[in-house]
Amino acid sequence: MxxxxxxxxxxxxxxxxxxxxxxxxxxxxxxxxxxxxxxxxxxxxxxxxxxxxxxxxxxxxxxxxxxxxxxxxxxxxxxxxxxxxxxxxxxxxxxxxxxxxxxxxxxxxxxxxxxxxxxxxxxxxxxxxxxxxxxxxxxxxxxxxxxxxxxxxxxxxxxxxxxxxxxxxxxxxxxxxxxxxxxxxRPEIIDAKSEQGEHLLVYQTSTTNAALPEILKQSGLPCRIYGMRRDITEDLHDGNLVYRPFSEKGFIDDLRTARAVIAGGGYTLMSEAVYLRKPVLSLPVQGQFEQVLNALYLEKLGYGMYAPELTLERLRDFLQRVPRCQEALHGYVQDxxxxxxxxxxxxxxxxxxxxxxxxxxxxxxxxxxx
Known part of the structure; x- marks a missing residue:
């Protein structure tokens, strides 16, 4: 055909x-x-x-x-x-x-x-x-x-x-x-073995939130950050933050071993995180309601949290929710x-x-x- x-x-x-x-x-x-x-x-x-x-x-x-x-x-x-x-x-x-x-x-x-x-x-x-x-x-x-x-x-x-x-x-x-x-x-996601780590996987392409790095530093958790420093070719360390150049293999490895994910409201990464049972703090792009809807359902199911922007208070709230989100995600099944x-x-x-x-x-x- x-x-x-x-x-x-x-x-x-x-x-x-x-x-x-x-x-x-x-x-x-x-x-x-x-x-x-x-x-x-x-x-x-x-x-x-x-x-x-x-x-x-x-x-x-x-x-x-x-x-x-x-x-x-x-x-x-x-x-x-x-x-x-x-x-x-x-x-x-x-x-x-x-x-x-x-x-x-x-x-x-x-x-x-x-x-x-x-x-x-x-x-x-x-x-x-x-x-x-x-x-x-x-x-x-x-x-x-x-x-x-x-x-x-x-x-x-x-x-x-x-x-x-x-x-x-x-x-x-x-x-x-x-x-x-x-x-x-993707086959690479299906083949990935989900493990519980301590780091946060952060995927953000916006550079307008100047407070984001400081907020992440105050989390006290190791953060592996993609998208914010597209000019780098190797890891750049800043306290508990590690800015990483994009690598599909490295990104998937950081995703499968993450404690939780901080990202936009894009469907692809969100769905991959759900499959690997990783709680998501979703920060949708303003003006894209489809991303907002994804985030609202994510929160409704208990798989993560919606936030219009990242603040220290919202981050702390999310981290407190992570164990409950992990429990909710445990019931997600997909062949x-x-x-x-x-x-x-x-x-x-x-x-x-x-x-x-x-x-x-x-x-x-x-x-x-x-």
Missing amino acids: RILYGVVGEGMGHATRSRVLLEELSKEHEVHIVVSGRAKDYLAKRFQNVHGIWGFTIAYEGNSVKKWQTVLQNVTGAVKGWPQNIRQYFELVEEFKPDVVVSDFESFSYLFARNHRLPVISVDNMQLINRCKHDPAMLAGFEDDFETTRALVKSKLPGAFHYLVTTFFYPPLRKERTTLLPSIL GNKLMIEALREQIARAAEYKGRWWEEFEQAEATKG
């Missing part, structure tokens, strides 16, 4: 989890990949038939999203980017005729599918925002952000044949054609990627049977609702 697989390039989480599924699909099918941003280089090293396209980007300043800068840089990028995407489109039309499209929150592959009347299988964590019910009490104070984000997510891949949604929390469904499944994990791979294979087989009929049936159903 021929599969077109789209991967959004904003952030590397989409690429690392897509790599897992692409490795499985490539064993059985002919797969072409469309991807933007840094994710292209990551996937091109591992797979053939990787097509680079222009994609949406987000502008940051410190630990918050700059909304107007994001709009401006994407308008500018679209002037050059869309012609490139159209060129890629015609190349695919001539050279590759897919039977099914899989999209990890990526629009080009979705539009390709819609224009060619092909079924789309959505694989991501974002659709949970729109396709599940969320407790109003938990969203109190975030109602406007939630509705804005839900509208954006809803508009991203409407009418997909099926939505496979990765998650470590399971709110009730409110939409059909939706399956909640455990997080997609690697088995359920996700089985579900994806099943939906691909079902979608291939529909092929040209799917959009007609969907549009008829929508017209009936209207």
